[in-house]
Amino acid sequence: MEWDKTDEAVVYAREWSLDMIDSDIPMENAKAIYEEFQEWIDVDEDAESLEVLALEPIEPIDDQS
Helix, strand or coil: CCCCHHHHHHHHHHHHHHHHHCCCCCHHHHHHHHHHHHHHHCCCCCCCCCCCCCCCCCCCCCCCC
């Protein structure tokens, strides 16, 4: 499987969130991080894919009407 930048960003965010949860931060902060990234942390091991919604930059409209 070839990864694109979105895939890499998801993997990075997941690893970052797990590292933060395992670090020496207040429990309420760890809980907030877990809740924010839960769907990427608790990925089903048998899942073949993960749905990710990624927004592309919006090009400015040159409105000269």
